[in-house]
Amino acid sequence: MANFIVKKVAVLGAGVMGAQIAAHCVNAKVPVVLFDLPGKDGDQNGVVLRALANLKKLSPAPLANPDHAALIEVANYADDLEKLGECDLIIEAIAERMDWKHDLYKKVAPHIAPNAIFASNTSGLSITALAEGFDADLKARFCGVHFFNPPRYMHLVELIPTAATSPEILDQLEGFLTSTLGKGVVRAFDTPNFIANRVGIFGMLATMHEAEKFGLSVDVVDDLTGSKLGRAKSGTFRTADVVGLDTMAHVITTMQNTLQDDPFFPVYKTPEILTRLIGGGALGQKAGAGFYKKVGKDILRIDPAKADYVAGGGKADDLIGRILKEKDPARRMQALHDSSHPQAQFLWAIFRDVFHYIAVHLETVADNARDVDFALRWGFGWTHGPFETWQASGWQQIASWVKEDIDAGKALSNAALPAWVFDGPVAKNAGVHTANGSWSPVQNKYVVRSNLPVYQRQVFRAGLVGDQAANGSTAGTTFHEDDSVRIWHQDDDVLILSFKTKMHVIGSEVTAGIGKAIAEAEKNYKGLVIWHADAAEGGAFSAGADLQSMLPLFMSGGVKAIEPEVVKLQQAHQAMKYANVPVVAAVAGLALGGGCELLLHAAKRVASIESYIGLVEVGVGLIPAGGGLKEAAVRAAHEAKGSDILQFLKHYYMNAATAAVSRSALEAQTMGYLKSDDIIVFNPYELLHIAKTQARAMFDAGYRAPRKALVPVTGKYGLATIGAQLINMRDGGFISAHDYKLGLMIAEIVSGGEIEQGSLVDEQWLLDRERKAFMELLNHPKTQERIMGMMQTGKPVRN
Structure with a gap:
């Protein structure tokens, strides 16, 4: 395959996603130009400039270095369309409206370079419908490229072709996304909400439905469906708050409008509480209230019955916590299935609902089961995908329990499980993942992973339950x-x-x-x-x-x-x-x-x-003693090249003294x-x-x-200068007496101690000082308090 080098990217739309995709391109040293509408008054690029200012405030940070916001080129559709001609990849990321997107495409299409790839970051609109009106040449270079929020941190990108998309551009784009931007690429079919949102949002709706049925409050549900299940620690309702309740409602509306013949259609009803919250302007975290509301230091939760916020903090029952700690997946699932405890029945129900859904829909949403598992792991932060969980818990046993629940009318739909679940290769191999690939109902066989050249760079690829082809703990x-x-x-x-x-x-x-x-x-x-x-x-x-x-x-x-x-x-x-x-x-x-x-x-x-x-180390009342401070002195001396070493040392000193x-x-x-x-x-x-x-x-x-060389140090001069600043910080109440002691010890080591400025010492001289200070601190009651506190609570003690 010839080299595909992306010299420049254009991102159309400086909203939350567009600006963050541009930021991640800059993180990866890819030049990027960010477009939006011209400003109504003042600077024509005002919309984009405001978006860039906002990038620096977002947490988690979209930019790996906040100063790099300045590297994003700003542009608007009125003045700068010719800049598109310099770009090898154009990503459209405007609001989810087909008519708006089509209007924009008409405007930009004439300016797109003849070999450039054009892609939409839509989260659920039909890629085929978006491509209507393009000439055949542009249609062949158009596809969906769906990043997950926040794009710097979420590993998943869904790549969605149309029937007209050239296979070569998909391979090129997969290589760029994987290696340059560091993503996990999953190819999806052009169906509503693609793979991750289709299954993930169904899972959230099913969870809300079952929570109501079993009478569980939002905080208890979040405790049950977060890290205890190996999923994002925000659980279900808090995740909805973070994503934005309006965004979630939009994805649900897409399902309502496009999936009328889906056997699970009734589940796509917008939950009443969601409609009420959105109607009242409680759109989640960005609005300060959603399913949760922070009042002072307290986190309140919505009580749907009272239509008001009440004290939160509800947790999973201890019995259920113990079940979820069971290491053997089959025994864990059996305990949930067999228990009469409402929280256990709720958990079994949400597992069953998702197993039922993915079995019924696998053929229409993805080429194979592996793509579904990776989509949920990389896009929703699950430790294991739903098919992996099913397989690890005992394929046949789970299938028969799901069938029992469908037959008894307990499931969310009466759709039967497809035949491949019970017979043929999947039943024989007790699962969808094997060392020979993952099951594809579309192709009616196990399919191997992509062998594009970019994957030669991954010595060990992401592992799956059942497909433990070589992994780094046992290979070699x-x-x-x-x-x-x-x-x-x-x-x-x-x-x-x-x-x-x-x-x-x-x-x-x-x-x-x-x-x-x-x-x-x-x-x-x-x-x-x-x-x-x-x-x-x-x-x-x-x-x-x-x-x-x-x-x-x-x-x-x-x-x-x-x-x-x-x-x-x-x-x-x-x-x-x-x-x-x-x-x-x-x-x-x-x-x-x-x-x-x-x-x-x-x-x-x-x-x-x-x-x-x-x-x-200062967090546990110690100082670095494995050569870290010695290296600070060595590197500062090297960088100073004969000028004032202290100017270079200060930076290293502060990082260690503040545990940055x-x-x-x-x-x-x-x-x-x-x-x-x-x-x-x-x-x-x-x-x-x-x-x-x-x-x-x-x-x-x-x-x-x-070569082993002697190190020039700042000696008494460095120690006195840093010491004076420390006294000011201590006397001003910025640091405790123990922090002052630690700060002074670090200064004593990095400056080489009470010797003349410019003295030459060897590395061992500095290491001895590290060790001596470390040993003295281990005997100090304040340090012992910090160590015990950290070991008991995992949090630093300020004393």
């Missing part, structure tokens, strides 16, 4: 494995080190594993990559030192027993820095404390855009935790491929470990 050849680490390779020239600890915390076994991996890599490989199998599924790179594992040592031998462990950690990091082959850290998710120090000592970092990096954490990999570069030549990756499934490529390239280019 193991060199060494214990409870904490696995050192392995893929029968090639790069060694891989993966942590197995919870949140990949670093204890003594991990430290030993780092040493083992470096020794083996130096002997037999071109490089070492530190990568974890759950990197793409929202795992952590490393949440830092394993405080839990230090407790027994502390109890038996006091503070002194911990010192040798700190020495080993420092030595492991130094061994990484000065290894004779390149060590590449493949970073995604949290890299905090010791996890941040680990990546600072790698020869190179390859980081997912969603990397949250920082030295956070980057909100993206781009921000981590501005904070100095990532270097400007480190590689930022948009699709976390590509991390391992890119990290290995980097390690090989560095080795092949003649990699040598950095």
